[in-house]
Amino acid sequence: MENFTYFNPTQIDFGIGKEQLIGQHLAEHGIKKVLLCYGSERIKRDGLFNTVHQSLSDQGIDLVECGGIVSNPVISKVRDAVALALDSAKAIAAGVRYEGDVWDLFIGKAPIPSALPVFAILTLAATGSEMNAYAVVTNEDTKEKLFIGSPDTFPKVSILNPALMQGVSRDYLAYSAADVIAHVIEVYFTASTQPKLLSRLAESLLHTVIETTETLQDDPTDHAARGEFAWAATLAQNGLTFSGACGFSYPNHAIEHALSALFKVPHGAGLSVVIPAWMKWYHSRNSAQFERFAQNMFGLSTAEQGIAALEAWFNKIGTPTRLAQLQIKESDLPAIV
Amino acid sequence: MENFTYFNPTQIDFGIGKEQLIGQHLAEHGIKKVLLCYGSERIKRDGLFNTVHQSLSDQGIDLVECGGIVSNPVISKVRDAVALALDSAKAIAAGVRYEGDVWDLFIGKAPIPSALPVFAILTLAATGSEMNAYAVVTNEDTKEKLFIGSPDTFPKVSILNPALMQGVSRDYLAYSAADVIAHVIEVYFTASTQPKLLSRLAESLLHTVIETTETLQDDPTDHAARGEFAWAATLAQNGLTFSGACGFSYPNHAIEHALSALFKVPHGAGLSVVIPAWMKWYHSRNSAQFERFAQNMFGLSTAEQGIAALEAWFNKIGTPTRLAQLQIKESDLPAIV
Numbered sequence: 001m002e003n004f005t006y007f008n009p010t011q012i013d014f015g016i017g018k019e020q021l022i023g024q025h026l027a028e029h030g031i032k033k034v035l036l037c038y039g040s041e042r043i044k045r046d047g048l049f050n051t052v053h054q055s056l057s058d059q060g061i062d063l064v065e066c067g068g069i070v071s072n073p074v075i076s077k078v079r080d081a082v083a084l085a086l087d088s089a090k091a092i093a094a095g096v097r098y099e100g101d102v103w104d105l106f107i108g109k110a111p112i113p114s115a116l117p118v119f120a121i122l123t124l125a126a127t128g129s130e131m132n133a134y135a136v137v138t139n140e141d142t143k144e145k146l147f148i149g150s151p152d153t154f155p156k157v158s159i160l161n162p163a164l165m166q167g168v169s170r171d172y173l174a175y176s177a178a179d180v181i182a183h184v185i186e187v188y189f190t191a192s193t194q195p196k197l198l199s200r201l202a203e204s205l206l207h208t209v210i211e212t213t214e215t216l217q218d219d220p221t222d223h224a225a226r227g228e229f230a231w232a233a234t235l236a237q238n239g240l241t242f243s244g245a246c247g248f249s250y251p252n253h254a255i256e257h258a259l260s261a262l263f264k265v266p267h268g269a270g271l272s273v274v275i276p277a278w279m280k281w282y283h284s285r286n287s288a289q290f291e292r293f294a295q296n297m298f299g300l301s302t303a304e305q306g307i308a309a310l311e312a313w314f315n316k317i318g319t320p321t322r323l324a325q326l327q328i329k330e331s332d333l334p335a336i337v
Numbered sequence: 338m339e340n341f342t343y344f345n346p347t348q349i350d351f352g353i354g355k356e357q358l359i360g361q362h363l364a365e366h367g368i369k370k371v372l373l374c375y376g377s378e379r380i381k382r383d384g385l386f387n388t389v390h391q392s393l394s395d396q397g398i399d400l401v402e403c404g405g406i407v408s409n410p411v412i413s414k415v416r417d418a419v420a421l422a423l424d425s426a427k428a429i430a431a432g433v434r435y436e437g438d439v440w441d442l443f444i445g446k447a448p449i450p451s452a453l454p455v456f457a458i459l460t461l462a463a464t465g466s467e468m469n470a471y472a473v474v475t476n477e478d479t480k481e482k483l484f485i486g487s488p489d490t491f492p493k494v495s496i497l498n499p500a501l502m503q504g505v506s507r508d509y510l511a512y513s514a515a516d517v518i519a520h521v522i523e524v525y526f527t528a529s530t531q532p533k534l535l536s537r538l539a540e541s542l543l544h545t546v547i548e549t550t551e552t553l554q555d556d557p558t559d560h561a562a563r564g565e566f567a568w569a570a571t572l573a574q575n576g577l578t579f580s581g582a583c584g585f586s587y588p589n590h591a592i593e594h595a596l597s598a599l600f601k602v603p604h605g606a607g608l609s610v611v612i613p614a615w616m617k618w619y620h621s622r623n624s625a626q627f628e629r630f631a632q633n634m635f636g637l638s639t640a641e642q643g644i645a646a647l648e649a650w651f652n653k654i655g656t657p658t659r660l661a662q663l664q665i666k667e668s669d670l671p672a673i674v
Contacts, residue, residue: 005349007347010344014580208534228533240572
């Protein structure tokens with residue numbers, strides 16, 4: 001185990017109907033007025049907005065809306081916006097406490113001074129943003145996709161109600177699964193020190209994501225599977241899988257960020273294209289861990305077999321594995337590079 | 338997944354030499370004066386007291402000692418005292434904010450009003466108290482062993498330095514392993530709802546405890562194994578293994594608390610006697626999970642084989658599996674009951 005500091009003060013309130021408690025959570029933190037950030041009007045159609053409005057109203061908390069984070073009503077963009085809303089909220093929370101341009105915080109020109117308290121109600125499981133300090137934001141002008149994070153940008157409370165995630169489409173569930181898998185395996189394969197305990201925890205999350213994705217594609221109303229998927233997605237990015245590892249990096253995310261920024265593909269769809277290709281290129285650098293992956297995840301022997309099995313599984317659940325499926329051409333490669 | 342609330346604001350600072358930072362952690366929380374609770378004079382012999390004293394002194398923090406939590410210098414009692422010191426500190430922290438007798442808080446006569454901030458430096462891995470709100474305390478008069486916990490009794494910071502745990506004896510390491518295993522399997526076997534994700538995480542911790550205990554009995558200076566053991570022990574009692582489960586209980590701990598209270602046996606040694614006997618009695622109530630345990634932990638088929646394998650492993654590492662090994666006679670059974 002490498003030296004580490006683990007600190008995660010976010011309170012998770014998990015379960016059916018928990019969004020009704022948002023007003024109480026805010027009141028316990030002395031909040032009198034909130035800026036409600038959301039990605040699409042879907043929350044008004046499906047009743048979530050009304051539930052939140054009522055819960056705040058019961059506690060005498062004022063509400064200012066900040067909706068429509070993206071205006072393009074293509075479903076994939078709407079789903080992305082749902083995830084972006086929380087990242088946007090964190091960036092806004094830090095930005096209001098900084099006198100200059102908020103982008104300064106992303107490029108390291110200034111440290112994050114402090115942040116307004118952030119509270120989240122999840123409608124999509126994938127990013128893990130609900131239980132970490134990070135906010136990933138794209139600058140359209142510079143085409144950069146960068147992140148910030150400080151102890152102040154952890155959400156105070158995040159509400160995870162599996163039922164609120166039920167409307168996620170079959171495709172988007174597959175993209176989310178690819179995103180969670182990427183979060184886990186980037187550390188698992190790239191860490192120069194990777195304690196076996198962390199490999200075991202990682203495999204626990206991966207098995208759960210694979211199993212519950214298949215269950216949910218068969219039956220989107222299975223709340224037990226939805227809940228396990230959601231909690232696995234949260235644990236995949238709350239520090240558990242990398243505390244005690246060192247020397248790890250996120251090369252698949254780095255490559256995919258270029259795809260998202262240039263071609264507006266869903267993040268998870270980009271990842272499922274990048275991951276198998278990256279694994280084929282990388283595996284000889286850490287062959288023991290790739291053989292472990294093949295064995296423990298799929299009961300197979302060689303690194304190549306494990307990679308092929310993951311790629312086949314991506315194909316099975318309907319998330320792309322080739323750039324052509326994202327309408328990206330060979331002539332686009334220089335721009336990506 | 339059942340509804341749950343997960344909240345764990347304790348900051349873990351893990352690694353070699355981290356105890357030197359205790360003064361800085363205290364200063365960051367605005368602490369000017371501390372009550373230092375410890376179990377034995379060992380910390381003065383091995384230098385830890387001096388390190389802490391220096392770190393506090395550098396920050397201008399005053400120190401009041403509260404040592405010698407038990408006076409009997411038998412090694413097993415000294416080790417127990419190391420664990421008890423943190424529980425004592427939490428109980429003291431809550432007690433000073435309550436006007437009546439502190440035992441009122443344990444028997445539910447009064448709620449925990451608030452608590453002084455608690456900071457911990459671990460010298461023994463087993464109880465998990467470093468990353469949860471619980472304090473277990475025995476009342477010698479009533480022979481009761483009860484616990485308290487509130488959001489205020491989470492340690493603010495816990496420092497885990499594997500090197501500080503190196504002096505733990507071979508026997509006591511085995512008892513600690515039994516304690517960690519008990520924490521994990523009590524939920525694993527008794528939960529009426531046990532998501533597969535939690536079973537997987539539990540098995541990850543169990544495999545790690547088994548593997549690292551054997552490594553450490555061969556080489557007590559293996560810091561990597563010591564670190565994995567310590568972190569697994571922490572995760573076994575920080576809420577991870579039961580958040581999302583329901584209907585679970587701690588029958589082995591309940592029975593063992595009677596053994597500890599009546600016969601002053603080390604807690605883990607009592608547990609390794611209770612666990613296999615309890616498993617033999619209980620397994621037919623949850624046979625699928627016991628078969629899963631046999632398969633995933635030991636590659637065996639039946640519940641009975643899995644139980645026998647765990648009992649054999651307890652024997653192998655040198656923690657008792659029979660009451661007679663604890664000098665407890667058949668004539669003592671009525672008192673235990």
